[in-house]
Amino acid sequence: MRLGSHTLPNAFFVAPMAGVTDRPFRMLCRRLGAGHAVSEMVTSRRELWNSLKTSRRADHAGEPGPIAVQIAGVEPGEMADAARYNIDRGAEIIDINMGCPAKKVCNRWAGSALMKDEPLALRIVEAVVAACAPRGVPVTLKMRTGWSATHRDGPHGGRNALPLARAAEAAGVAMVTVHGRTREMGYGGVAEHETVAAIKAALRIPVVANGDIDSPARALEVLRATGADAVMIGRAAMGRPWIFRDVLHLQQHGRLPPPPATRDVQRWLTEHLHDHYALHGEYSGVRSARKHIGWAVQSLPGGEAFRQAMNRLESCEAQVAAVSAYFDALAERHARLPVGRSEEGPPEQGRPEQEHEEMLP
Numbered sequence: 213m214r215l216g217s218h219t220l221p222n223a224f225f226v227a228p229m230a231g232v233t234d235r236p237f238r239m240l241c242r243r244l245g246a247g248h249a250v251s252e253m254v255t256s257r258r259e260l261w262n263s264l265k266t267s268r269r270a271d272h273a274g275e276p277g278p279i280a281v282q283i284a285g286v287e288p289g290e291m292a293d294a295a296r297y298n299i300d301r302g303a304e305i306i307d308i309n310m311g312c313p314a315k316k317v318c319n320r321w322a323g324s325a326l327m328k329d330e331p332l333a334l335r336i337v338e339a340v341v342a343a344c345a346p347r348g349v350p351v352t353l354k355m356r357t358g359w360s361a362t363h364r365d366g367p368h369g370g371r372n373a374l375p376l377a378r379a380a381e382a383a384g385v386a387m388v389t390v391h392g393r394t395r396e397m398g399y400g401g402v403a404e405h406e407t408v409a410a411i412k413a414a415l416r417i418p419v420v421a422n423g424d425i426d427s428p429a430r431a432l433e434v435l436r437a438t439g440a441d442a443v444m445i446g447r448a449a450m451g452r453p454w455i456f457r458d459v460l461h462l463q464q465h466g467r468l469p470p471p472p473a474t475r476d477v478q479r480w481l482t483e484h485l486h487d488h489y490a491l492h493g494e495y496s497g498v499r500s501a502r503k504h505i506g507w508a509v510q511s512l513p514g515g516e517a518f519r520q521a522m523n524r525l526e527s528c529e530a531q532v533a534a535v536s537a538y539f540d541a542l543a544e545r546h547a548r549l550p551v552g553r554s555e556e557g558p559p560e561q562g563r564p565e566q567e568h569e570e571m572l573p
Contacts (some may be wrong), residue, residue: 213247213276213387213418213441213442213548214400215350215352215386215387216305216348216349216386217348218277218278218304218350218549219385220247220248220442221247221279222245222247222442222460222533223247223435223441223443223542224246224247224431224442224445224459224460225246225247225248225249225250225329225420225441225442225443225444226238226241226242226246226248226249226250226445226446226449226453226552227250227422227444227446227449228250228251228252228253228254228282228307228309228354228458229446229447229450230252230253230310230363231252231500231503232252232450232503233249233250233251233252234251234252234268234269234488234491234492235251235271235272235273235274235275235487235491236273236484236487236488236490236491237453237484237488237504238479239274239275239276239487240453240483240484240487241449241453241456242276243462244453244454244456244457244480245454245456245457245459246279246445246449246453246456247442247456248280248442249280249418250280250281250282250305250307250352250354251269251279251280251281251282251307252269252282253282253283253284253309254270254281254282254283254284254294255283255284255285255294256283256284256285256286256287256290256291256293256294256438257285257290258289259267260322268466268491268492269281270297270298270301271301271491272301272302272303275302278304278305278464279302279303279304279305280303280304280305280306280307280352280368281298281303281305281307281308282306282308282309282354283295283298283306283307283308283337283340284306284308284309284552286326286332286336287334287336288332288335288338288339288340288514289339291308291315291336291339291340292339292340292342292534293343295340295343295344295349295351296343296347297322299344299347299349303349304349305349305350305351305352306340306344306349306350306351306352307342307351307352307353307354308336308337308351308352308353308354308385308505309354310326310327310333310353310354310376325359325395325432325444327356327358327359327372327373327376327395328359328395330372330375330379331374333376333421334376334379334380334383337351337379337380337383337384337385338383338384341383341384341385345384350386351384351385351386352385352386352389353380353385353387353388353389354388354389354390354391354394354422355372355376355377355378355388355389355390355391356375356390356391356393356394356395357371357373357390357391357392357393357394357404357407358371358372358394358395359371359372359394359395371394371407372384372413373390373407373411374410374414376409377390377411377414377415377419378414378415379432381415381416381417385417386417387417387418387419387420387441388411388415388417388418388419388420389419389420389421389422389444390407390408390411390419390420391403391422391423391424392404392405392407392408392421392422392424393423394424395458402424403422403423403424403553404442405421405423405434405437405438408421408434408438408440409437409438409439409440412438412439412440412441413439414424418441418442419438419440420440420443420444421434421435421438421440421441421442421443421444422443422444423444424446425443425444425445425446425448426448427455428455428458428459428462428468430458431445431459432462432463445459449518450507451504451506451507451508451509451510452507452508453480453508454472454477454480457469457472470548470549471549471550472548472549473547473548473549474539474542474543474547474548474549474550475539475543477508477539477549477566478535478536478539478540480545481504481505481508481534481535481539482532482535484504485501485504485505485528485531485532485535486532488500488501488504489501489528494527494528497528497545498525498526498527498528498531501531501557502519502523505507505521505522505531505535506519506522509538512549512550513542513545513550514538514542518534518538521534522534522535
């Protein structure tokens with residue numbers, strides 16, 4: 213797949229997840245096979261660009277390209293300025309957030325709430341494309357199937373992804389990702405991909421399917437059923453970023469690879485932790501790393517007891533030492549990870565997409 217001047221190596225992408233897909237996690241997923249990675253949502257509000265949270269999200273030091281940054285907001289001029297700001301800081305692809313369902317975002321008419329105001333949504337797309345085109349930066353769009361399955365206001369009702377996707381393509385968007393739920397569904401219920409298939413049939417640009425892709429087998433099933441150009445994997449990558457390696461192996465060889473070596477998982481997690489601390493600092497880094505460690509040991513022998521003990525640690529050094537000791541003991545008993553995580557559903561510890569950027573306009 214090509215996006216502007218960029219060629220993406222495969223059809224398996226890691227989804228942007230607030231509080232999860234920071235630079236260290238994106239880089240880890242890319243090393244383990246992800247073909248594309250989009251940043252956490254960055255606010256379009258200029259007064260927040262210098263905040264610690266936003267500055268960390270705009271930090272791409274050492275990240276391999278193409279660097280894709282997702283922006284969110286409600287005012288076309290601000291969104292255009294946010295695109296230029298992030299391009300100046302290394303962004304090579306700009307992604308527009310029209311898919312976040314969180315109340316904190318939607319109450320400000322950003323995220324998936326924009327789908328309820330189609331003229332405003334299109335003005336934002338046009339403004340961002342106009343800002344990016346002179347710099348040779350492609351614009352992508354992440355959306356839901358609509359605002360509501362039962363909503364009837366507006367020319368296309370509540371499930372209006374298809375007309376919006378057509379309008380976005382006409383405005384110059386280079387790729388559309390569709391999460392198979394409406395905004396009113398949040399992350400409940402079951403994602404449907406019939407809408408993705410309809411959009412793929414109608415558009416000439418690449419279309420990506422997202423939602424409930426929780427295993428390598430499901431990823432290939434959704435690709436086949438929708439005809440989509442790629443799938444975007446979110447929660448299923450939390451704690452098991454090697455899912456991208458697994459799905460590539462399944463696609464190429466028709467079977468899953470063996471579970472990863474326990475020592476490899478230990479090395480991947482330890483390297484990720486050091487990168488995480490370097491970005492977030494010791495105080496914030498130790499606290500935000502707890503969820504990544506918890507996801508990694510979930511369902512492993514003694515994992516829950518270890519997670520509870522680890523959550524009481526207050527230093528990077530103590531956290532890394534505890535992780536090393538846990539995996540040392542595990543590796544003595546199991547050369548390969550004892551749980552076939554790549555065949556399970558996503559972790560159950562919360563919905564990362566509900567942790568969101570500073571209050572949007």
